[in-house]
Amino acid sequence: MADEGHIIIVNPDADLARYADAEHVRRPHGVIWVNGQEVAQTLQCCHCGGHFVPRKGSRTRRGFCMKCEAVTCGSADCVECRPWVAEFGQNFGREF
Amino acid sequence: MPRAFGAGWNSTNTASTTVPQGHLVGAATHIVRLYEVNTGSDATADNAAEYGITRTTSRGGTSGYTSVPAGAASLDSTGVSASFLDYGWTTGLPAITSATNYMLSWGQHQRATYRWVAYDYTKMLQTVPAAGAGLALLSVTVSATFNAVYHFSWEE
Numbered sequence: 001m002a003d004e005g006h007i008i009i010v011n012p013d014a015d016l017a018r019y020a021d022a023e024h025v026r027r028p029h030g031v032i033w034v035n036g037q038e039v040a041q042t043l044q045c046c047h048c049g050g051h052f053v054p055r056k057g058s059r060t061r062r063g064f065c066m067k068c069e070a071v072t073c074g075s076a077d078c079v080e081c082r083p084w085v086a087e088f089g090q091n092f093g094r095e096f
Numbered sequence: 097m098p099r100a101f102g103a104g105w106n107s108t109n110t111a112s113t114t115v116p117q118g119h120l121v122g123a124a125t126h127i128v129r130l131y132e133v134n135t136g137s138d139a140t141a142d143n144a145a146e147y148g149i150t151r152t153t154s155r156g157g158t159s160g161y162t163s164v165p166a167g168a169a170s171l172d173s174t175g176v177s178a179s180f181l182d183y184g185w186t187t188g189l190p191a192i193t194s195a196t197n198y199m200l201s202w203g204q205h206q207r208a209t210y211r212w213v214a215y216d217y218t219k220m221l222q223t224v225p226a227a228g229a230g231l232a233l234l235s236v237t238v239s240a241t242f243n244a245v246y247h248f249s250w251e252e
Contacts, residue, residue: 009224015204015205015208015210018203027215029213029214029215029219030200030210030212030213030219031213031215032202032210032211032212033176033209033210033211033212033213034204034208034210034211035208036209038180041213042200044219045222048197048199049132049199049222050197050198050199050200050221051194051199051200051212056186064108077197081196084222085218088127088222088224088225089223
């Protein structure tokens with residue numbers, strides 16, 4: 001997954017504000033807390049295994065693999081269907 | 097059956113894409129699965145940093161770093177782990193797969209605490225099933241370096 005291009009912040013309150021546009025997902029793959037407060041959820045790319053925060057209006061192009069029936073991070077390396085669970089010898093089955 | 101381990105350490109978070117802040121690596125053919133990341137700082141100045149977790153292909157040299165003992169009696173009856181959490185390199189750096197593509201990245205203020213947890217066992221950050229493959233925590237950008245405190249929880 002490509003670097004999301006975080007900006008450096010110098011205000012502690014901005015740690016919470018930076019996730020103000022984080023999109024709620026019905027079935028999250030990971031959860032982020034800042035200062036003990038849940039601020040965002042992550043999705044895992046089914047091809048590289050990396051996690052990303054889906055953001056409303058970010059214009060970041062993500063993808064969806066019809067074979068895996070799961071989201072991808074949108075990286076050029078993850079366009080081709082190469083599920084990390086298969087590459088790593090893991091057999092969890094389909095997205096659920 | 098997977099065994100769970102955890103290790104905490106601290107390090108001055110000098111920005112570098114070659115010297116990790118920490119490196120979680122499995123021995124031999126052990127796959128490590130990172131399911132929780134906690135980061136913060138024990139200092140109070142107003143600085144900020146960006147971190148990223150990326151894959152590695154080797155542990156590096158046999159010396160030149162500090163290795164945190166992994167495992168605890170409460171987690172594992174033997175207290176023995178086949179994985180290592182290394183940090184504080186002077187030589188023997190691990191081989192980082194990519195310094196620009198991260199499996200997880202985040203920005204963080206020094207006064208804040210950050211916690212990421214995988215939702216279930218299928219969503220953990222995994223290493224590839226190869227000897228010496230691991231996960232490195234990089235300090236990508238810092239406004240001014242400070243002592244950062246980290247804790248990883250993982251299965252192997």
